[in-house]
Amino acid sequence: MTLQETTPEVVICDTPEEVDTYATKKLVDQMQKKPDSSLTLPTGNTPVGMYVRIVDMYKQGKIDLSKATIFSLDEYYPIESNNLNSFASFMKQNLIDHMPIGKWYIPNGEAQDATIEAERYRQLLEHYQPIDLTVLGIGPGTTCHIGFNEKGSPIDSTVRYVKLHDETRVANSKNFLSPKEIPTGGITQGISDILQAKQILVIAKGEAKAWGVKRALHGPISSDAPASFLRLHPHVTFVIDRGAAQLLS
Numbered sequence: 150m151t152l153q154e155t156t157p158e159v160v161i162c163d164t165p166e167e168v169d170t171y172a173t174k175k176l177v178d179q180m181q182k183k184p185d186s187s188l189t190l191p192t193g194n195t196p197v198g199m200y201v202r203i204v205d206m207y208k209q210g211k212i213d214l215s216k217a218t219i220f221s222l223d224e225y226y227p228i229e230s231n232n233l234n235s236f237a238s239f240m241k242q243n244l245i246d247h248m249p250i251g252k253w254y255i256p257n258g259e260a261q262d263a264t265i266e267a268e269r270y271r272q273l274l275e276h277y278q279p280i281d282l283t284v285l286g287i288g289p290g291t292t293c294h295i296g297f298n299e300k301g302s303p304i305d306s307t308v309r310y311v312k313l314h315d316e317t318r319v320a321n322s323k324n325f326l327s328p329k330e331i332p333t334g335g336i337t338q339g340i341s342d343i344l345q346a347k348q349i350l351v352i353a354k355g356e357a358k359a360w361g362v363k364r365a366l367h368g369p370i371s372s373d374a375p376a377s378f379l380r381l382h383p384h385v386t387f388v389i390d391r392g393a394a395q396l397l398s
């Protein structure tokens with residue numbers, strides 16, 4: 150794959166809800182165009198509104214995921230799948246349990262060996278590449294992560310076990326009862342896996358994302374800011390609200 154720097158499309162929405170509506174439309178359009186699309190989908194606070202709208206669209210008969218193949222972007226490791234904070238629980242609660250889904254794959258946070266599990270997931274994902282549409286959030290503060298690709302993640306990284314950085318563990322801590330419960334690691338699609346998708350949509354809301362969005366779009370493309378690697382993809386769109394856009398000139 151030859152990678153060339155491009156200028157991503159940036160869509161600035163007046164409100165966070167408009168970000169949700171934009172992202173939902175992208176998914177609806179993709180599914181109408183190709184009912185057996187492959188998708189990579191994220192968890193987190195940012196996409197919740199998008200999932201609410203997708204469920205609503207399903208109820209209105211406007212989206213059908215029954216032939217789709219969905220890959221989760223990442224999962225904590227170790228974590229029990231039925232832990233309410235697992236990304237598996239998140240996906241079920243926000244999407245999977247609401248409608249028929251063709252196939253849904255997620256790394257198994259309960260697997261005995263993280264490296265073997267990561268390799269299983271990598272092979273599965275590779276089989277479906279190029280993914281038709283990948284939706285991503287972006288890390289808060291100065292993390293600039295995508296998936297669990299923290300600072301230092303190389304461009305050629307693939308699905309793997311990673312240790313979470315303290316900034317990420319703190320940012321994700323609010324749903325865990327005590328800091329001890331926050332998993333120390335995760336299994337994530339790598340930068341190289343993400344860049345293989347045909348299209349990438351990055352959604353970001355609020356001022357906590359402003360630094361990361363700016364750094365993703367400007368400055369050197371480097372492992373210091375994993376989201377900056379997205380500038381090497383020819384079809385990436387950042388859909389952000391005014392809060393997340395506030396440092397862009």
Ligand code: F6R
Binds near residue numbers: 223296297
């Ligand atoms: C989620 C993920 C993370 C989040 C990011 C933003 O699957 O991999 O990279 O997208 O941490 O999280 P929120 O949306 O909670 O701000």
